[in-house]
Amino acid sequence: MNLATYSNGIIHVTKSCKACDHCSSVCPTGAIHGRLGQRHRIDPLKCINCGQCLINCPFHAITDTSMVDPVKRALKDPNFKVVVQEAPAVRVALGEEFGLTPGTNVKGKMHAALRKLGFYRVYDTEFAADLTIMEEGTELIHRIFKAGGVPGYENSGPLPQFTSCCPAWIKYAEDNCPAILPNLSTAKSPQQMFGAVAKTYAAQQLGIDPANMIVVSVMPCTAKKYECDRPEFIASGYKDVDYVITTRELAQMIKDAGIDFLNLPDEQADSLIGSSTGAATIFGVTGGVMEAALRTAYEVLSGEKLGKVDFQAVRGLKPVREASVDIPVKTLGKTMKVNVCVVTGTKYVAPVIKDVLAGVSKYHFIEVMNCPGGCINGGGQPIRREMA
Amino acid sequence: MSEIKGKVLKHSGQTRTMHWLHLLTFTVLTVTGIGFYFHLDFISNIFGGAASASVVHRWAGVLFTIGPTLYILANFERFSRFVDTITTFTGDDFNWLKTMGGYIPFLKGEVPPQDKYNAGQKLLGLLIIFGCLLVIITGFPMWLLRHDVAPAFLAFCYTIHLWTAVILVLAIGGHFFLAAIHPKSRVEFWSMMVDGYVDAEVTAHHNAKWFSQLKSM
Amino acid sequence: MKIYVEKAAFTRRQFFKGAGVLLISAVITGVLSKIGLDALAISDDYVEKRAAGLYQLDESMTIRRSHENPEILRLYQDFLSPGQVSPLSEKSEHLLHTRYGKDIPHLIEEMKKSEAAA
Numbered sequence: 001m002n003l004a005t006y007s008n009g010i011i012h013v014t015k016s017c018k019a020c021d022h023c024s025s026v027c028p029t030g031a032i033h034g035r036l037g038q039r040h041r042i043d044p045l046k047c048i049n050c051g052q053c054l055i056n057c058p059f060h061a062i063t064d065t066s067m068v069d070p071v072k073r074a075l076k077d078p079n080f081k082v083v084v085q086e087a088p089a090v091r092v093a094l095g096e097e098f099g100l101t102p103g104t105n106v107k108g109k110m111h112a113a114l115r116k117l118g119f120y121r122v123y124d125t126e127f128a129a130d131l132t133i134m135e136e137g138t139e140l141i142h143r144i145f146k147a148g149g150v151p152g153y154e155n156s157g158p159l160p161q162f163t164s165c166c167p168a169w170i171k172y173a174e175d176n177c178p179a180i181l182p183n184l185s186t187a188k189s190p191q192q193m194f195g196a197v198a199k200t201y202a203a204q205q206l207g208i209d210p211a212n213m214i215v216v217s218v219m220p221c222t223a224k225k226y227e228c229d230r231p232e233f234i235a236s237g238y239k240d241v242d243y244v245i246t247t248r249e250l251a252q253m254i255k256d257a258g259i260d261f262l263n264l265p266d267e268q269a270d271s272l273i274g275s276s277t278g279a280a281t282i283f284g285v286t287g288g289v290m291e292a293a294l295r296t297a298y299e300v301l302s303g304e305k306l307g308k309v310d311f312q313a314v315r316g317l318k319p320v321r322e323a324s325v326d327i328p329v330k331t332l333g334k335t336m337k338v339n340v341c342v343v344t345g346t347k348y349v350a351p352v353i354k355d356v357l358a359g360v361s362k363y364h365f366i367e368v369m370n371c372p373g374g375c376i377n378g379g380g381q382p383i384r385r386e387m388a
Numbered sequence: 389m390s391e392i393k394g395k396v397l398k399h400s401g402q403t404r405t406m407h408w409l410h411l412l413t414f415t416v417l418t419v420t421g422i423g424f425y426f427h428l429d430f431i432s433n434i435f436g437g438a439a440s441a442s443v444v445h446r447w448a449g450v451l452f453t454i455g456p457t458l459y460i461l462a463n464f465e466r467f468s469r470f471v472d473t474i475t476t477f478t479g480d481d482f483n484w485l486k487t488m489g490g491y492i493p494f495l496k497g498e499v500p501p502q503d504k505y506n507a508g509q510k511l512l513g514l515l516i517i518f519g520c521l522l523v524i525i526t527g528f529p530m531w532l533l534r535h536d537v538a539p540a541f542l543a544f545c546y547t548i549h550l551w552t553a554v555i556l557v558l559a560i561g562g563h564f565f566l567a568a569i570h571p572k573s574r575v576e577f578w579s580m581m582v583d584g585y586v587d588a589e590v591t592a593h594h595n596a597k598w599f600s601q602l603k604s605m
Numbered sequence: 606m607k608i609y610v611e612k613a614a615f616t617r618r619q620f621f622k623g624a625g626v627l628l629i630s631a632v633i634t635g636v637l638s639k640i641g642l643d644a645l646a647i648s649d650d651y652v653e654k655r656a657a658g659l660y661q662l663d664e665s666m667t668i669r670r671s672h673e674n675p676e677i678l679r680l681y682q683d684f685l686s687p688g689q690v691s692p693l694s695e696k697s698e699h700l701l702h703t704r705y706g707k708d709i710p711h712l713i714e715e716m717k718k719s720e721a722a723a
Contacts, residue, residue, distance in 0.1 A: 019424065019438065022542055025535035036531065037424040037442020058543035092658035102651040103658030131680070133671035135701050138692035164703075174706045186702040196700040201684045232709045235700045237720055275676045278662070278669030285656040296672045309669050315660075317652065373652035376659065384651045385540040387644045394607030460627075465615045468623025475622055517626060518633075525634050529641065538648035541641045588609060602609040 009044030010225045011051055011379070016061040023053035023062065028346035028370060029172065046175070048346070050168035050370045051222035051379015064222045064379065067243040068253060074214045074242075081120040082214040083202070085194045086110060088126055088276075089220035089284030089375040090247045096382040097251030098261045108266020113254050114218075115267060121206070124269040125217065126276030128194035129283045129292070132165060136187035137296045140365055148332065158183055160341075160356055160363040163289050165189040167227035168370035172346050180353050190283065191217050191224055192233050194273065195240030202273050214242045218250050220284065222379035223370070246380025278309070286344035286374035287314040287321065290367040294325055294340070301336075302328040314340065317373055319348040322363070340365045345372045394588040396602060398504075398579045400466065406459040407580055413452040418557055420445040425550070446531050453524050473504050474513040480597070481507035491570060501596035515559055522552040 013023075013032075021036040031047040034040030042053070054062040074080045095106040114122045140161050146153035164170060164185040173180050188196070195215045203210040217224065221244075227233070228241040245253070254261050269275065279295050282288030291311045298306055313323035321342045328335045341363045343349050349368055355361040371377045399407070423431030424438040424445070435441040460467045480500040484507040487497035491508075505513065526545040529537055537545075566573040567580070576594075579586040592599045668674060678690055685701075686694035693702075699719070704712045 015427075018546060019442070020530065020542055020546065021534050022539055035439035035442070036534065037445070038437070038439035039427065056539050058539040058546070088659060089655070092655045092662070096651075101654065103654035103656075103661075105658055105662050107662070127674070127676060130671035130674040130677045131701065134677060134681075134690075134692045135697055137671075142693070170705065178706045181705040181708075184705055186704065188701055188703050192703070193701045197680065200700060201680060204684075232703060232712050232716075234713075234716060237723075271676065273676060273680070275674060276666070277671055277674050278664065278666040279671045280674075281663045281666065282659050285659050288659065292671055295670045299670065300672065317656070373649070373656065376655035377649075377652045381655075384648075385543070386647055386650070387538075387540045387544065387640065388647070394609060396609040397611070464623060465613065465619070468615065468619040469611075471622045471626050472616075472619040521630050521633060525637055533641075536645075537641055538644040540648065541644035544640070544644075585608075588607065591609070599609070602611065605610075605612045 009042060009047045010049040010065050010222050011042055011047055011054055012063055012065070013040050013042055013053075014061050014063055015039075016059055018059050018061065020058060023057055026052045026056045028052070028168075029176070048168040048171040048175070048370065049223040049226040049379075050346070052371060054222065054379050055377075055381065055383050060383065064246065065225065066245075066249060067225065068245055068249050071214075071216050071243050071245055072253070074216075075118040080212055080214045081206075081208050082118070082216060083121040083123060083198055084114050084119040084216045084218060085123050085125040085128065085191070085198075086114070086218040087191070087220055087224075087284060087375060088129065088281050088288075089378060089381065090218050090250070092284070093220065093376065093381050094247050094251060095261075096384075097248065097255075100262075102384070106261075108268070109261060109264040110218075110250075111269050112264040112267040113250075113259055113261055116259050116264075117253060117257055119216070121202075121270045121272075121274075122267075123194070123198070123202075123272070123274035124276050125190050125194055125219075126280035126283070127269075127273045128190035128197065129280035130277055131193050131197070132187055132190045132283075132289075133279060133292050133296050135193075136161075136163070136185045137293050137300070139185055139187060140293065141297060141301060144336070144338075144364060150332070157186070160361050160366050161185050163365075163367045165283070165289060166223070166369050166375075167221075167230075168223040169346060169349075169368045171223070171226070172349075172370070177353055177357070179357055183356060188233075189224075189227065190280075191219065191227065191244075192240055195228070195233065195242075196235045197273055199236035199238050199240060205272055210236060210238055213238075215240065216243045216245065217241055218247065219244050220247050220375045220378035220381045221371075222246065224380070248380060248382060251382070284375045285315075286369050286372075287311075287316065287342045287367065288374065289369075290314045290340055290342050290365065293365065294338075297338075298325070298327050301330065303330045304328065314342050314367075317344070319343065319345045319372070320352065338365065339363045341367070343368045344374060346370045392589040392592045395585040396588050396591045396599070397584055398576070398586050398591070399584045400463075401584070402459060402463055403466070404580060404582075404584060406455055409451065409455040413448045413455065414556075414560065416448040417445055417452060418553070420448065421553060446527075449524070449527050449531075452520070453528075456520070470513070471517075474510040476503070477507065477510070481510065484508070485511075491566060491573065502594065502598075504595055504598040506594065512559060512563055516556070519552050519556045519559070523549055523556070526552075 017039045019037050019039050024032045029046045031043045032040050074082050091107040091110050092103050095104040111122050142153050142156040143159050146156040147159050162184045198215050199210040225244045228244050233240045279292035291314050294311050295309050323340050325338045326335050327338050339362050420441040424441040432438045432441040435444050483500045487495050490499050526549040530545050575590050576586050681690040685696050
């Protein structure tokens with residue numbers, strides 16, 4: 001049963017569909033129906049809202065539902081304090097909508113533009129990414145201790161642990177292999193952790209009533225729109241994240257407001273829940289969550305500092321990658337070989353899951369990102385159509 | 389002028405067969421293409437819906453490709469002669485084009501003597517050869533490689549395929565009008581569509597330079 | 606009746622023109638194929654570039670480890686696990702952790718109950 005199925009899903013094929021059938025080859029769940037020549041249609045029950053079809057449609061015939069209007073209304077409403085967070089992947093792609101090359105870092109201009117749009121506080125999802133590492137990394141350590149028979153960790157979950165920040169992956173797992181759900185980290189995604197912390201801790205610190213706080217997140221992702229509407233994300237006592245807009249939608253809002261983006265001075269995020277680290281920044285690329293987790297897990301478990309923090313072995317764009325890291329575990333007095341796996345592209349995850357369910361997986365920790373390359377190639381990012 | 393008697397064999401059996409095949413497949417391709425591409429259900433439904441119209445379109449495309457390919461391979465000499473004629477332009481051809489052979493009501497003037505094909509037909513021949521090449525080489529990737537090519541390239545193929553098809557349909561529309569309807573030109577209808585023969589009197593008038601070659605053979 | 610028929614001659618010129626058309630067709634096909642292959646080759650260059658952008662940004666940052674983020678440490682010490690940095694505290698479990706699939710209705714019930722109690 002699909003609890004979080006909304007009436008129509010987030011992604012829709014419009015009347016401009018030329019029935020070229022290219023999209024059915026990028027859909028990870030076979031949710032697109034239609035034969036060549038026949039206008040295609042998305043089954044909202046099977047769709048995991050990832051938007052890969054949207055960014056790969058040769059005719060720009062697929063759209064995602066927009067929450068821009070309620071965001072604009074909230075910004076204009078004096079009763080509300082609208083705070084914003086932005087994912088790592090946004091800052092190296094937003095500039096493309098203004099003519100810059102892919103990969104150009106516009107973090108500072110992004111913050112400046114958001115302030116100009118009228119957001120009350122401009123924070124950063126990267127803060128919550130660090131929070132995710134703290135929670136999920138500790139959870140992994142506990143699961144490893146449990147598997148190693150260390151007393152006191154009997155209530156921890158099973159190994160291997162899967163990352164849980166990708167809402168398309170979560171829906172995929174819930175729809176197609178619920179048997180794997182106990183292996184998913186219980187940690188929320190950075191977007192959702194941010195919302196919960198914003199409407200409790202930040203509201204307190206800022207002295208505002210969380211009932212009047214609106215949390216907006218700028219994401220490279222269309223599935224995040226589905227995620228923020230999931231009924232269980234009300235831990236703060238309110239809807240933790242109210243609205244999600246994509247990188248494309250933010251660019252449009254900036255243009256609509258007549259802001260001269262390219263000439264904005266660099267500005268920093270607001271402090272309290274806005275500072276980021278390098279580990280948080282790489283969350284947007286496949287292998288980045290894994291690398292960030294390893295940086296912390298290594299130092300926490302060994303009590304030592306890493307000379308180099310780069311874990312090149314988990315980097316790259318191959319759909320399934322694996323690595324082994326030797327970590328000295330102080331409390332156990334021995335060195336552990338931690339086996340990790342990185343999957344980018346949901347269509348490649350089935351064999352990995354099969355091994356886990358069969359009890360033969362050699363991995364301790366598995367990162368899964370639905371979009372090939374990671375969030376930087378998400379359904380909410382600027383659409384590229386270079387030919388040469 | 390003395391009355392010219394006799395007939396000219398203008399088109400061989402293979403040529404006529406290939407023309408029929410191409411004509412029929414082109415018609416099916418046009419109708420099915422317009423039906424499913426422009427979402428005109430009343431057309432698509434003739435073929436059982438948009439998806440079925442697309443299937444018919446593809447297989448008609450296969451015949452559309454195989455027909456001329458086999459013809460060219462089996463009649464390379466004849467094909468080469470045809471290409472030679474349609475790529476040879478003299479002053480007579482340019483002057484024909486100035487008045488469009490007198491076929492357009494308000495463009496009147498003297499029509500110079502023409503080859504086996506008049507200047508307009510030569511241009512049409514070139515247009516058809518390269519137009520068909522373009523729809524064929526864009527059409528097959530749109531079907532067989534639609535999952536594998538870059539989205540930008542697929543859109544590029546669709547653009548070329550569509551516009552080339554539009555130009556071809558307009559050109560064939562003109563061709564059909566002159567071949568089957570216009571009183572001055574439809575006299576040659578039988579030669580391509582049935583038995584291959586044109587009255588010698590017609591050829592002497594429409595294709596004087598070719599006729600003088602034939603007479604001397 | 607007199608029937609006029611073309612003589613079946615095949616001149617060099619005709620041969621080269623016929624072959625020429627076939628050659629031009631092959632060239633046009635080759636050009637289109639090259640365009641297609643080039644388009645495919647660069648069709649996901651942008652992903653590598655965006656990835657490189659993030660890794661470069663990481664390298665340029667003063668703090669590169671999550672557990673060294675001072676605001677994170679303050680969040681734990683002031684709010685999530687007062688006085689210490691303890692992930693998976695009760696407050697963390699409530700705010701920052703979740704459940705999946707069929708466990709969700711129960712989770713929602715729990716949250717509503719603790720809301721009502723508070």
